[in-house]
Amino acid sequence: MRAFEYVVADSPAAARALARESGDARFYAGGTTLVDLMKSDVERPGRVIDISRLPLTAIELRGDVLRIGALARNSDVAYDPAVARRFPAVSEALLSGASGQIRNAATIGGNLLQRTRCTYFRETRWRCNKREPGSGCDALDGFNRGHAILGTSDSCIATYPGDLAVALCALSANVIVEGDAGERTVALDELYVLPGDRPERENTLAAGELITGIELRAEPLYEHSHYLKIRDRASYEFALASVACAIELEGGRIARARLALGGVATVPWRAREAEDLLAGSPPGDAAYRRAADAALAGARTRAHNGYKVELAKRAIVRALRTACGGAA
Amino acid sequence: MSATAERPATRGFVGLPIDRVDGHAKVTGAARYAADAPIAAPLHATIVQATIACGRIIAIDERATRAVEGVVDVLTYHNATRIPALPFDFTAPSSEELAPLQSDEIKYDGQHVAAVIAETFEAARAGAALLRVEYESRAPELSPGGARTVEQPEQWFGSDAQPRRGDPERAFEAAGVRIDQTYTTPIENHNPLEPSATVAEWRDGELIVHDSTQWVRGTRAVLAKSFGLDEEKVRVIAPYLGGGFGCKGFFWPHPLIAAMAAKLTNRPVKLVLTREQMFTSCGYRSETRQRLRLGATRDGRLQAILHDVLGTSSRVGTFVETAGGVTAMLFDVPNIAVTHSIARLDVPTPTAMRAPGEAPGSFALGCALDELASACGIDPLDVLRRNHAAVDPSSGLPFSSKHLLACYERGAEAFGWSTRPQAPRAMRDGGELVGWGVATATYPALRSPAQARVVLGADGSVDVASATHDLGTGMYTILAQIAADELGVDPRAIRVRIGDSSFPIAPVAGGSMSSASVGPAVQDAARRAYREAIAIATSAGGSPLHGLGEDEIEACDGGLRSKREPSRAIAYGEIVRLGGSGAIEALGSAAPGDEGERLSFHSFGAQFVEVRYDEELARLRVSRALGVFDCGRILNAKTARSQMIGGIVWGIGMALMEETVRDPRAGAVVTNNFADYHVPVNADIAAIDVLFVEEPDLAFNPLGVRGIGEIGITGVAAAIANAVYHATGVRLRDLPIVPEKLLAAQAAV
Secondary structure, eight states, rough: OOOOOOESSSSSHHHHHHHHHHHEEEEEEEEETTTHHHHTTOOOOOOEEEOOOOOOOEEEEEETTTEEETSHHHHHTTTTTHHHHHHHHHHHHHHHOOHHHHHOOHHHHHHHHOOOOHHHHTTTTSSOTSSSTTTTOOSSSSSSTTTSBBBBOOOOOOOOOOHHHHHHTTTTOOEEETTTTTEEEHHHHHOOOOOOOOOTTTTTOOOOOOEEEEEEEEEEEGGGGEEEEOSSSSOOOOOOEEEEEEEEETTTTEEEEEEEESBBBSSOOOHHHHHHHHSSSSSSSHHHHHHHHTTOOOOOOOSSSHHHHHHHHOOOOOOHHHHHHOOO | OOOTTTTTOOOSSSSSOOOOTTHHHHHHHHHHGGGGGGOOOEEEEEEEEEOSEEEEEEEOOOOOTTSTTTTOOOOOOOOOOOOOOOEEEEEEEESSSOOOSSEEEOOSOOOOEEEEESSSHHHHHHHHOOOOOEEEOOOOOOSSOOOOEEHHHHHTTTEEOHHHHHHHHHHHOOSSSEEEEEEOBBOOOOOSSSSSEEEEEEEEEEEEEEEOOOHHHHHHHHHHHTTTGGGGEEEEEEEEEOOTTTTTTTOHHHHHHHHHHHHTTTEEEEEOOTGGGGGGOOBBBBBEEEEEEEEOOOTEEEEEEEEEEEEEOOOOOOOOOOOOHHHHBBOOSSEEEEEEEEEEEESSSOOOSTTTTTTHHHHHHHHHHHHHHHHOOOOOOHHHHTEEEEETTOOBBHHHHHHHHHHHHHHHHTTTTOOOOOOOOOOOOTTEEEEEEEEEEEEOOOOOEEEEEEEEEETTTTEESSSSOOOSHHHHHHHHHHHHHTTOOOOGGEEEEETTTTTSSSEEEEEEETHHHHHHHHHHHHHHHHHHHHHHHHHHHTTTTTTTOGGGGEEEEEEEESSSTTTSEEEEEHHHHHHSEEEEEEEEEEOOOGGGOOOOEEEEEEEEEEEEEEEETEEEEEEEEEEHHHHHHHBHHHHHHHHHHHHHHHHHHHEEEEEEEOTTTOOOOOOOSSSOOOOGGGGGOEEEEEEEEEOOOOOTTTTTOOOOGGGGGTHHHHHHHHHHHHHHSSOOOOOOOOOHHHHHHHHOO
């Protein structure tokens, strides 16, 4: 690890000011991604701004709107009764991520910005357009079993690794961001940016902006939301494919559906065409499979990740069936 | 000559499920592992490794590294100590034939090219990240298929590597039922929790090394040879290991770098391999490609086995993964041909990893037997029974103590095997397919000469010392139990000291032989000390036992007493004081004799596994495992059970997830961390049970113990693959069995 300056912020405004004056600063909250990457020399901040003591930990349901502070711990959110009842997919997604120890340290805001697990990104010996813009991508023809099949480009096929954001994406969450011009709200799936030819840019946050919380609007639909994760072992493992979904039935037909994918795309992947196909259909495997085919229609595979197409489709069918069982 | 078995080992403490005597020290942090060595203010060395697999170093730019505050020096081939060649032999077991940092040549990705030496760990790491090494690279050879150099070793570790008997080709062709399949296993890494670490210090021309090693005397020998020292001038200390599994057995280059750095700076130097470096710097299990041809009668009796094994090795050392090593011994087959080949590649050197040979070999052979059972329409356990070998067919010698049939019987009963439907896909639970599989476990019983010292002190203390090792498995505890039984002392009151090359000789903690080698030596030493105590107690004037005969005395509660009048008793401390020499010190020894010329010594077992498979999601889990083992006398029921459970967990990892992947172009390991190299977590491990068919093997050694370190993993992967077939109807012959392989196999049906 390289030497860096460590400072503690006592307010969000102070944290942003400290970031602005540095130029190469990183906010530090749970540290579960940042510190790992600093140890492996991937992240080289000149200044680390500790925001972990800012008063942004509340989890509050006001009317139909749930607001979660950016510094709420993953485990606290997962076990919050309002979250578990009104947004079960969020709770399930959080509990399927990492380990108990890491969930106790990780924060919601930091989790949204979790960096990819691509080996070629995480070790500096390799060429990586995300880490060193323009250097090339060793993952394209390397060992890419875990890599993305949706939202990829010729510059980058790194998978977005998180679980929480996939559930939030399906449930149309908003992210609250504080910047120089005050607070702004951005839809979660507009927070992330496809790699295109600039994979180093992962989100739409401006320099010095700080995520202060997320907002979820409770809808009856979400009470039957579900998160399904398929992985190489039963716990403590990133998704090979994951699905967040919600379904509402009306008169024996699907009235509305929400669907997002994880583990297969470069960003949390909202599958809107699949949602549109589901709306109005009678529930059942035929409709689910049609939706799954639509969700994966744009998949582009590499040498080792072709299996993800079929695996993701099956996960979608299973997740919808499970959610529908709950909604029936 | 050892004190003979005139007083058979008592059953007092040996065998009991006693808690580890070192457990408290370990959980409180009092136990000092190599990197915790109490050396004041050591320098820290961080190794920089090659990022090409084949070529040479053109230039090393140290300027940015040396500019880091706290960096003291940089060790490269320019300033490293010149060390002679280190060809492997068992007296100086170096895995690599050349010492590190001797030239600009690069033979594998991950080869050590420099060490940054600094006042702090942080400065060493920062300096290492800034070292610029420029290479001239050639395209590496990375795949065994089509390798330019393929060798067929005649012998490996003293055994025939190409055994044959009968006319296997003809018997195979003539057989009524033939199986001809190829099984593959990937590279796997040991991944002990404790990374390899060395603290080296030169003191008045002597080299003192705290090293995480399974072989203090082997490490001492290589260090002495390297620096041109008498072995007495080198001391290697390894009181505790946080696991080894074989990657700390033979000698690897990093302790030499620590010792060179200490010499260069004239300061003690601490060097700990990073987790990433553990994947290239201390061996791994070679991948194997095994073609198995079985010829059998229609009722499943084997007529021929042809087993062709292709593994890999490096350009800098040799290790043969003898996956066919047990094939000629395990079943009663008249015609056998086993071949072992190794492809030389631009990769690091593989090494022994828990059950080297047996682990991948038992996978292929265990699966092939199951395929034979299917082909014959016979229950797989019946096929195993029908081919049971009553005598060792590879040597014609009777087994010393073989109870494999009892393992099958007890396992079948405990597992409920008789209710197993023969057809695949016949068992379901909820939405999941359920399958049961079985396979045979086996590991040779090995033994080496060993010594131990027992010292009774005037303060009543009892000390046991031997240059053996504790990998975390219970050596401290069993040695205390053995001495306790001989002396009539509570094992928790005995101080066991091990892991020091200056202690009485003991072999490598490998080949599952430590208990059978060192245990009898401790028993012998304790008996000698006991008899010495009796001699003093019966002859010294002030002793309450004065004048009694040896056979009128027994051990009890930390001393001796009269059998007839138990109130006439004396503590060992008092006996020592009466003796007047300050201590009773006895050196014991034990060694194999010529019994190997008359008998074949092996351990056996049966592995039973249940899997559950969610076909829609390709989600496979092991829901139940049972191992039944015939390993001679069990010295500690608790640590032995833990050892076997650990072996089965390893087998589950091997079957379902473990795989070291190299980048297909560069040859660098891309799964060099615990996020990408998957080992089972708690949630993957359901019910595991272990049973022992406990028959002491007294022809093997006076304790009747055979080793248990490695047999636990053998057969597990085969039992799992066989259970997967039983659940799904598809054969998976390529490990690990991951979702994409299950999906592909389903699609192919």
